[in-house]
Amino acid sequence: MFIDDAPRFAPPFGLIRRHPFIVMSLVLHAVPLVALYHLGSQRIELAQRERQQRQVESGARLTAQARLEKRVHDMERIKSLLEQSAAAHPAENKEDEVQFSAQPKAPEELLKQAKDLSRKIDEIERDTKAEQLAKLLDIPKDKALEQVAEKARAEEPPAAEPQTAAEAAAQIEQLEAKARVALEERRNQLEQQQNGVQVAADAASGTQSGTGNGKGDGKGNGKGDGAGNGRSGQGLGSGNTGGVGRTMLDRIAAFRNPDLPDRATQAYIGGAGTMFGGGVAxxxxxxxxSMVKGTGRMIGPGGTYANRVWVNRWYLIGPFAGRHGAGLFANYRHPPEQGVVLDAAYRGKGGRLVKWDYVDMARYPLEPPVHAEDAVYYGYTELMLDAEQDLTIWVGADDDVQLWLNDRLVWEGGNVNKDSFFGRVYETRNTFVRDYNLNEGKRVVHFRKGRNKLFFKLSNGPTRIFFSLVLTK
Structure with a gap:
């Protein structure tokens, strides 16, 4: 074939000149289709953003309700503490009972509950003050009660009925604050009784002078080493507490400071220091x-037999914005710390939508599905036990982690002292993954029979991230 015989391609404009009407028709049909495509994409994107915004607003509302519900629950615990502090023989500890709520209650319903609790707290407070006043002035208790009640009526006018959810929430906050004042006054009274301080004659007002050291040996979430160091509730986990006042001071201190360690503990092998603050991992x-490994969150019937259990099933949420370096340990507080609402969604790091996701890790250790640097993650699960018992928790993380058991802080691992830990984990040959032992320390804590809430906050700096919680007898 010669070159001249090769097929010749018509110029593009030739087709247009030959079939102008067909080409024009195609163009007229194509332009609307392209416009509709872009318009549809924008509408879908806009609808998605609006849907996410509604989820975020709903999450904020549910979290606010959960925070109010916690305030009411704290009022219930205050009432229990006041009742037990006034009793000659305190009943079983109930102020620390774990409560679970799948859906937070509305502010109006919570306000009704808070008002009822406030009335009962007022009655307990008046009765206690009247009893003291009667002893001091040597008058009948009924007369002392009249004086206390008259003074209370003069000091506190009735509150107006709220018209909005915001007003109801504000009243709940006021009632909780008032209940905490009553508990603080009772704590002062118990300290004065414990230290032999004479109660002043103005007991009806609850303003008394005196100081106390607040030390106690009552049972807490962890077993200490027997050495009191100035914190309330230090010492052995059980034993003779030396009287009602001492025990109640310990319980009140634990309630007032739920995010403080309940006792000093030798957390690391060889007594290298306490886990809280500046412990060396x-x-x-x-x-x-002798190791029999297992996974899950059930100890006893229904759980796999093992003497070393890795807790691998969690609800996780994140990443949220976090700090770097030394700021890790004092990272930002995000909505999940105000209340766990598994249906809620929030704006996380970089504005992304974050939700609670259920994770059942097939391989050790636990790693968040979405990895981010300078970020914060949260985890929540419920551990089921067939009997009340003490277990050893083995905890490790890259980088910092705080762990709460039934709303009490039981672990705090600081990144600043973990260089040697990371070196052993990442830079040496080891069997830590095989042995479920990527752990920086251990401690003994007390678990309840039935449900136990576990909540952790994991703060990540650069590069890698993991969390490990292992349980042993």
Whole structure:
């Protein structure tokens, strides 16, 4: 074939000159289709943003309700503490009972509950003050009660009925604050009684002078080493507490400071220091020969038999914005810390929508599905036990982690002292993953029979991230 015989391609404009009407028709049909496509994409994107915004607003509303519900629950615990502090023989500890709520109650319903609790707290407070006043002035208790009640009526006018949810929420906050004042006054009274301070004659007002050291040996969430160091509730986990006042001071201190360690504990192998604050991380040794490993969140019937259980099932949410370096340990507080609402959604790091996701990790350790640097993650699960018992928790993280058991802080691992830990984990040959032992320390804590709430806050700096919680007898 010669070059001249090759097929010749018509110029593009030739087709237009030959079939102008067909080409024009195609163009007229194509332009609306392209416009509709872009318009549809924008509408879909806009609808998605609006849907996400509604989810975020709903999450904020549910979280606010959960925070109010916690205030009411705290009032219930205050009432229980006041009742037990006034009783000659305190009943079983009930102020720390774990409560679960799948859906937070509305502010109006919570306000009704808060008002009822406030009335009962007022009655307990008046009765206690009247009893003291009667002893001081040597008058009948009925007469002292009249004086206390008259003074209370003069000091506190009735509150107006709220018209909005915001007004109801504000009243709940006021009632909770008032209940905390009553508890603080009772704590002062118990300290004065414990230290032999004479109660002043103005007991009806609840303003008394005196100081106390607030030390106690009552049972808490962890077993200490027997050494009191000035914090309330230090010492052994059980034993003779030396009287009602001492025990109640310990309980009140635990309620007033839920995010403080309940006792000093030798957390690391060889007594390298306490886990809280500036403890030096040290990977505990394990006996691999006698190890029977298991996973899950059930201890007892229904759970897999094992003497070393990795808690691998969690609801996780994140990433939220976080700090870097030394700021890790004092990272930002995000909505999940105000209340766990598993249906809620929030704006996370970089404005992304974050929700609670259920994670059942098939391989050790636990790693968030979405990895981010300078970020904060939260985890929530419920551990089921067939009997009340003490268990050892083995905790490790890259980088910082705080762990709460039934709303009490039981672990706090600082990144600043974990250089040697990271070196052993990442830079040496080891069997830590095989042995479920990527842990920087351990401590003994007390678990309740039935449901136990576990909540952690994981703060990540650069590069890698993980969390490990292992349980042993």
């Amino acid at each position: 040290h990977i505990p040794t394990v006996d691999a020969a």
